[in-house]
Amino acid sequence: MKHESPGNEVTIREVGKRAGVSPATVGRVIGGYGKVSEPTRQRVLEAIRQLDYHPNTIAQSMKGKQRKSVGMIVSDICNPFFGMIARAVDDTLIKYGYNLVICNTDDGIDKEASYLKTLTEKRVDGVLACTACEVERKIPRPVRKFYLETPTVFIDREAEGIDVPVIQADNFGGAYEAVVHLIQLGHERIAIVAGGSMVSSIHQRLQGYMKALQDFGLQFRDDLVKLGRLLGVESGAYAARELLNMPAAERPTAIVGLNNLMTTGVLLAIREAGMTIPDDISVIGWDDFDLAQVLSPPLTVVTQPTYSIGSIAAEHLIALLERQRSYRQANDRKIILKTELVIRESCTSPKAPK
Structure with missing residues (x-):
């Protein structure tokens, strides 16, 4: 049965008495400051549960204890x-x-x-x-x-x-699906433009890219993977310029941008080069955005939720x-949400060599 103090409000002193600790120790557990041993912390939390104690949030805020x-x-x-x-x-x-x-x-x-x-x-x-x-x-x-x-x-x-x-x-799956789409259109020289840091999401997308090439018997080429110096538009444009300046026989016929800022840079570089999408080069972006549908042509993208x-x-x-105790027993420590390839008009079969 729940213990009640006068006025039906349980006090911090009563929580301490139930847990066998001082009110100051209860305050440290509630406020998350100072040093409290794990067994003591658990006793205090159990006492709080048994007594249905609710801290005075106004008082806590005035004392600077509340963080939230x-x-x-x-x-x-x-x-x-x-x-x-x-x-x-x-x-x-x-x-x-x-x-x-x-x-x-x-x-x-x-x-x-x-x-x-x-x-x-x-x-x-x-x-x-x-x-x-x-x-x-x-x-x-x-x-x-x-x-x-x-x-x-x-x-x-x-x-x-x-x-x-x-x-x-699903970074791996999204990249794999995008590259397979281009391969099925007839592309063999498919380039990747990504940010400069090899964080896990970019690494997974590159793995999906390489797996798609492998599954369709295409050779991986280091010179078709460009890591921009930063994550911004200009960095993407710089990387794309390097690709577009390659000799015609080596130049990619399709580019996949691995985030939306890098993709914007790719589009900028293509326009600067006087090339058209998709006649001269196909492009797939990563992440959908409002203007992707109204670009000319509308941009094919890998969208994620x-x-x-x-x-x-x-x-x-x-x-x-x-709910720390119950949460740590859960099996959903890693959740991977599905991506979707949204096909619009920025990809077509590559031109036959002249």
Whole structure:
């Protein structure tokens, strides 16, 4: 039977008495600050459950104890993909009373480490991260330590040796389907334009590209894979110019951009070269956007359920923060959502050589 204090309001002192600890220790458990051993923390949480204790949120806020904040690591908030992710995350968190702090890393691991230090100082409750950790690159110790010790959900990307939930699209399958589409149209020289960092999502897309070539007996060529210096439009244009300046017999007949900013750069470079799509070269983009349908010609794209990725990731983090024990027993540590190839008019069979 629930113990009730006068006025039917359970006090922090009564929680401490039930758990066999001081009110100050109860406060540390509720506020998430200071050092409390795990057995003690569990006793306090059990006492809170038994007594149905609800903290005075107004008093907590006045004392500076309430956090209710989540940090979010993104590589480039100007990228519409990350903008939509952030919107979905914020829409979800606000329903649970959490605030969102966004940190923009430009895919720099040192900048990410600096932001994680800031988020530690702000004592955020948890983190949603599109990490800049690269495949087969050493992860800085402070970054690894933070993600292993802080409630974290990775979005779009993962990092080797950091076992946290991951919500992402089928990067491998999306790239595979796009390249197969081009191969079936008759293309053999298919180029890839991607960002400069070999994060897991880009690595998975490249693996899908190479697997499609292999399955159809086409040779992989290093010179047809261009990693832009950064993730922006100009970086994509620079990479595409290198491809378009190749001798005609070696030049790709199709290009797949592996994110929407890089794809925009590809379109810019093609226009600068005086070439037309799809007569001179076919193009497939990654991520749909409003103008893709009204471009001339409309752009074929690999679309991913961006809003769903963000909202599902936020729901997972809330579950991790508020129902830790049951959540860690779940089997959905990695969720991969389906992509879709939206076929429009930017791809056709390559011209016969003159």
